[in-house]
Every structure is written in structure tokens, then in C-alpha cells.
Amino acid sequence: MAIKVLDARVVAQIAAGEVVERPSSVVKELLENSIDAGSSQISIEIKGGGINLIRVTDNGIGIPDSEAEIAFARHATGKIKNLKDLENITSLGFRGEALPSIAAVAQVQMVTSSRGESSGTYLALEDGKVVHHEAQARAPGTTLTVQNLFRKVPARLKFLKSEAAEVGRIGDVVEHYALAYPEVRFSLTVEGKTSFRTSGGGKLSDAVLAVYGVETAQNMIEVNDFEEKSNASGLHIKVTGLIGSPKISRYNRNYISFFVNRRWVTNRMLGIAIEEAYHGLLMQGKHPVAVINLEIPPTQIDVNVHPAKTEIKFQDERAVFGVVQKAMRQTLVQSTPVPQVEEVRSLFKVPTAPYSKSVPSQVLNAPMSVPSDKTATPVTPLISLPVLRVLGQLARKYIVAEGQDGLYLIDQHAAHERIQFERIKRQRDSKQVEVQGLLEPVTFEVQPRQMSVLGDHIKEMGSFGFDIEPFGDRTYLVRAVPALLGEKDWSDTLKESLDTLSSNWDEGLTISMACHSAVRAGKILSDVEMRELLHQLEQTDLPNSCPHGRPTMIQLTMQQLEREFGRIQ
Ligand code: ADP
Numbered sequence: 001m002a003i004k005v006l007d008a009r010v011v012a013q014i015a016a017g018e019v020v021e022r023p024s025s026v027v028k029e030l031l032e033n034s035i036d037a038g039s040s041q042i043s044i045e046i047k048g049g050g051i052n053l054i055r056v057t058d059n060g061i062g063i064p065d066s067e068a069e070i071a072f073a074r075h076a077t078g079k080i081k082n083l084k085d086l087e088n089i090t091s092l093g094f095r096g097e098a099l100p101s102i103a104a105v106a107q108v109q110m111v112t113s114s115r116g117e118s119s120g121t122y123l124a125l126e127d128g129k130v131v132h133h134e135a136q137a138r139a140p141g142t143t144l145t146v147q148n149l150f151r152k153v154p155a156r157l158k159f160l161k162s163e164a165a166e167v168g169r170i171g172d173v174v175e176h177y178a179l180a181y182p183e184v185r186f187s188l189t190v191e192g193k194t195s196f197r198t199s200g201g202g203k204l205s206d207a208v209l210a211v212y213g214v215e216t217a218q219n220m221i222e223v224n225d226f227e228e229k230s231n232a233s234g235l236h237i238k239v240t241g242l243i244g245s246p247k248i249s250r251y252n253r254n255y256i257s258f259f260v261n262r263r264w265v266t267n268r269m270l271g272i273a274i275e276e277a278y279h280g281l282l283m284q285g286k287h288p289v290a291v292i293n294l295e296i297p298p299t300q301i302d303v304n305v306h307p308a309k310t311e312i313k314f315q316d317e318r319a320v321f322g323v324v325q326k327a328m329r330q331t332l333v334q335s336t337p338v339p340q341v342e343e344v345r346s347l348f349k350v351p352t353a354p355y356s357k358s359v360p361s362q363v364l365n366a367p368m369s370v371p372s373d374k375t376a377t378p379v380t381p382l383i384s385l386p387v388l389r390v391l392g393q394l395a396r397k398y399i400v401a402e403g404q405d406g407l408y409l410i411d412q413h414a415a416h417e418r419i420q421f422e423r424i425k426r427q428r429d430s431k432q433v434e435v436q437g438l439l440e441p442v443t444f445e446v447q448p449r450q451m452s453v454l455g456d457h458i459k460e461m462g463s464f465g466f467d468i469e470p471f472g473d474r475t476y477l478v479r480a481v482p483a484l485l486g487e488k489d490w491s492d493t494l495k496e497s498l499d500t501l502s503s504n505w506d507e508g509l510t511i512s513m514a515c516h517s518a519v520r521a522g523k524i525l526s527d528v529e530m531r532e533l534l535h536q537l538e539q540t541d542l543p544n545s546c547p548h549g550r551p552t553m554i555q556l557t558m559q560q561l562e563r564e565f566g567r568i569q
């Protein structure tokens, strides 16, 4: 075929393909425009899964009549002017592509009125061309109506899922913007019925309630306002949001939402940061609920990496990773454990003072530590693990034990993690790592990303007991592994630590190894095993918390028992 420049209509449709992939992408672009226009109320109406109709109505600044047609020209935007602005984007839109792209693949009508103008504007477009332009009254704001989407692009239509699936995607988009903009009142109407609405009252917790329901909303923890500043790099990150307590975990990652400068983004690294923060708190295969807002100077990010602007690049990805993870971890550690029943909360206490073998015994007479919870009784700082007599196992998860001062419940997995964590550190410090040779060398295949991590750390891996060497294309040969992981657990541990590259790689691998080698919740333990576990826990430096910061045990004192049973006042 001879080479020819494509005609304008084909060019427009190809370009539209990048921005307008499906009905939900139209909704996303229109919502972004309404938000950029400063609207406090946005309603979305859809019919036929968004194919027949999408209508977005807002009360924003509107478009002056003289600019209405220009808004539909390619690369026409009121949001940036020059290259410098491109590095400092504060609006959601900036590419000037959405309206012309939508008009290229659907029939579009717009009614808009800008404050201060005597009359509004009605505009109709077919095949991207304006076919009507007249005056029409309207309160300030804009209504965009998109009909018969993709009717002239049958190939696109074919790729759409069922109507219900498209409605689901649209709902997802609206819900995410509702989470990002709690001060905007959103409503979504599907086939004439209101399916979702928010109050617009400005509180994130209300938006979470609207999106996820009461049970989830009640179990969200506020991220302590977390800020990190570095004058040297100009980095200044603020993390806010709500994250789910570990007891409301989900089976997939769809409940993790990130907003960077209030833009909904997907970013693998951010996802890993949060999952890592929950590591050890959730069962395997479970994922947290989280709504995280990052504020970061626009010069530190690049949002112009994807036509639909859903991806984002950070100038200093590692620093962002570190801050997010720290903020999450701190919030979680401060708020766990979360006892299930109110009454139990007042009964059981987490021993608060860190155990320490070296503290002299007069500490016993030191002032009692005062827990922040006013109703709780203070707990005597413990100087070492008391002698515990195993009474039995509860729910295949907890060891029930009697101590000099009451009842102890010990989380078998967390306790063993602590033991293993310190054992690994000790062995590495003294260069006496127990290594287990594999009967035959095993090939270990890695992803390109994992490859660079492994390449960078292959020497350190040796100090943990891994004997690994490169073996051709993306493959490594493993000859020996840390003895405490054994044949069964080493490869999962290795994969996990290669995927969850954190700023503190050593510590990350140590935690991962401790977790994988520790006895699981759900395992029945014999009396002997339980006694041995407690004995080993006694030998550790910090027996009362696992390496993730979770408590290994909670205690019900004799005094509390007596009080609860009315023996003393
Ligand atoms: P972009 O959002 O990238 O600037 P669009 O094609 O989405 O490009 O929109 C083009 C321009 O039309 C915007 O820059 C804005 O000035 C105007 N516009 C679009 N939608 C609205 C709206 N709902 N309210 C006010 N102005 C709007």
C-alpha cells in the first residue's frame, strides 16, 4: 500500500482510542472537567451501560460562549499555557484531549453558562463537528450529554463487557472521585434510579461510609497526619487518609485507593508499600481497605506518562515509598491490637513497657506507666517474662497460660516470629548462619524487575544463608538456603522479598524469613511445643512485640479478674 497521511477523521478516532477506551473513561474525563471547574455538586446519569447515554451536570464556572467551540478543538485547554506549566500541574486535566476525543466517537451536546454572562450556550456536535450553536438559558455550570458512544466504532463496541460490567466500572470511577473529593456532592443515576450519592459535607469518613458501607466505615483508622520534608531534595510529602483495621480485610486489592494531589492513580510501588505495612497483620491472600491521600509538590511528580493520566511517576520513588510505609506502619502499630468486644477491651491489657533483661529490679517500684486510654487500669512495667504455665491452646492460634499475676494469651505466630527474627539477626551478627544445602541445585526464575534487585543484593543474600549464582537468562541457580526456611519455604520468602523491595532491605528480608519460618496460626501445638515456644520467647530481647510491632501477648491481671467478678471494688 502506498504511504499516505491519514484523513483527519481517522486521526481523531485513533487519538480518541487512547483517551476513550470505554464508557467509564468518558465518565472519568467529564468528572475531572467538572471538578477542575470548581463544582460543589456533580450528578452523573447513565443509560445502557453508558453506551446510550452519559450525562454529567455540574455547577462549576461554566464556559463562556466565545470559548465553547474551542473547548472541542484538539489540544485546546484552559488549564496550562506553556512548558513550565506542564511541570507544575495542579488541575486534573491539562492535555486538552478529552472533549474532542469524546466528540469523535459519540454524539455530544453541551449546555453551559459562565457566571457573569447574560445567556448560556447550547452546542451540538456530530462526528466531532459543531452542528448547532445557539443561546440557551442555564444556571452557571455545565451539562455534557454523550449519546450513542462508539456507534461508529463497532470494533470498540465489541470489546466492551456486559452492560452490568460497564455500569460497575462507571460506579468505580464515581466512587473514587467521591473519596478524593468529600466536599463535592456526587450522585449517580443508573437507568433513572439513584444508585449512589454522597453528602458533600467534606469529611472523608462520610465518603467512605457512602462507598463502602457502615461496617467498613466503623473500622477505619485515621492515618496520623504524617509529613516528611527534605530541604536538600525539595521533597515534602504529606500523607493523610483512612485505613482499614486488619479485621476488615478483603480478598482483592480493589479496596486500596491512592490519590496523589487528589488525582486517583495506580502505582505498583504505592501498592507494595501499603501491603508491606500490613504484612503480618493480615492472613495470606487477604488485602487491606485503604484510602490514602498524598500531597507532594507537583514538580516532584510526572503525571504526563499515560493518556488517561491514571499513572504517575515520582522523581524520588524510594523516598515516597518510605514515607508511605512509615505512615501506615505507625498508624497500624499504634492502633493494634483491636479487641473484638468492648468489655474485653477493659479487661485485657497489652503489657506496654518493653521487656528488658538489663533493667535493674528497682524498676518494679517505678511509677506505673499510664496508658492513653483513660478507662484502662495502669499496667506494671514488666522486667522479664514471668514464669508461665501453659493451660492450653485457644482457636489453634493462642497459647493460654497462667502467670504469677493472672492470665496470658500469647499469639503463637507473632511470638515465634519474634524468636525467629532475633535468631536470624544473632546468627548473621556472629556469622554463624545455619545453611541447608539442597540435594540438587534448583533453578530460580525471576522477573526483570526482581533480577535487578537480586543482582544488587546477591552478596548480602549469602550472609543470610542463600547460595545463589546467575545461571543464564533471568535464571539463577540456588545451591543452599537458610536452614530455618528449609526446602519448603525458601522460594516464597525469596520471591516475597524481591517483590517488596524496601528502603531497609536487610530488615525486610529478616522479617520475611522470620514470618515464613514461624509456626502458623491454625497449627495445633502439643504441650511440649507450647512450653518450648514460651521458653524461647523468654530468651528474646523484646518478647512483647513481633517484628512488625504487633503485640505477642495480652494479659488479664488477677486484680482485674477479682474486680470483674465483684470480689473487690
Ligand atoms: P483539559 O481538561 O485537558 O483541559 P478537555 O478537552 O477535557 O481538556 O477540556 C477542554 C477545556 O474545556 C478545559 O480546559 C476547560 O477549560 C473546558 N471545560 C471542559 N469541561 C468543562 C466544565 N465542565 N466546566 C467548565 N469548563 C470546562
Ligand code: MG
Residues within 6 Å of the ligand: 029, 032, 033, 092, 093, 094, 096, 098, 099
Ligand atoms: Mg479534561
